[in-house]
Amino acid sequence: MSQGAFRTVSRLRHGYAPAEVDAFFDRARRVYEGKAEGSLTGRDVRGTAFDLVRGGYVTGAVDAALDRLEAAFASRAREEYVARHGREAWTAQLADGARTLDARLTRPDGERFAPAGRGEPAYDRADVDALCRRLVACFDHREPMSADEVRSATFGRRRGAAGYAEAPVDAFLARAVEILLGTE
Incomplete structure (x- = not known):
């Protein structure tokens, strides 16, 4: 996902730190597409946490995207395992x-x-x-x-x-x- 992929909360409220969220989703996309070194699993996605900052991203929207991402990595792991075993x-x-x-x-x-x-x-x-x-x-x-x-x-x-x-x-x-x- 590109920067600014999520709505932000007002400056008076707390949401997830945009720079952290953007960096994580950019890395996850690159790993998923095979364009980055390293690996990422559904468990890694589930264990991801972001700092809360004023004016950050709406947490519910980011959490929903993380759930979808976790499911995508879990599905890929299943497909790879089934193909091998x-x-x-x-x-x-x-x-x-x-x-x-x-x-x-x-x-x-x-x-x-x-x-x-x-x-x-x-x-x-x-x-x-x-x-x-x-x-x-x-x-x-x-x-x-x-x-x-x-x-x-x-x-x-x-x-x-x-x-x-x-x-x-x-x-x-x-x-x-x-x-x-x-x-x-």
Whole structure:
């Protein structure tokens, strides 16, 4: 994408730093087109963060573009893997990945993740558990669910031991997104 590819917020609000966003998307485009050294994966895209600055790019628009970019790199990785190893090997790899989520998904509600530390922000356990039950239905009973549904999930806020620690939940859901992208 070229510079100025996203709308900006007013000078009184915060958005993503335009120079960082433009540089990242320019690099991603060059890597995707094979015109730049190095590699970029869906996981790399998902882990990308930008500074917030006054008058920056609208975060929702950039985040949506990052989601599309992640899906594009994940799709390419799937195609390359299938070309080298076959569709059955890809399916087996996805099944193995889904099994790595089982340990958490099979835990009882309220016990899937560690509680947050004293006074730390946390996710509402019931909200997280509801999403985990949907993931179980998807993986075990083939009920439809997209990576976007997991990405866009929101959870009520809690503090301390009343909720799940955010980092382990975020890491787990990132892995679930990776597996779901492999099936889309």
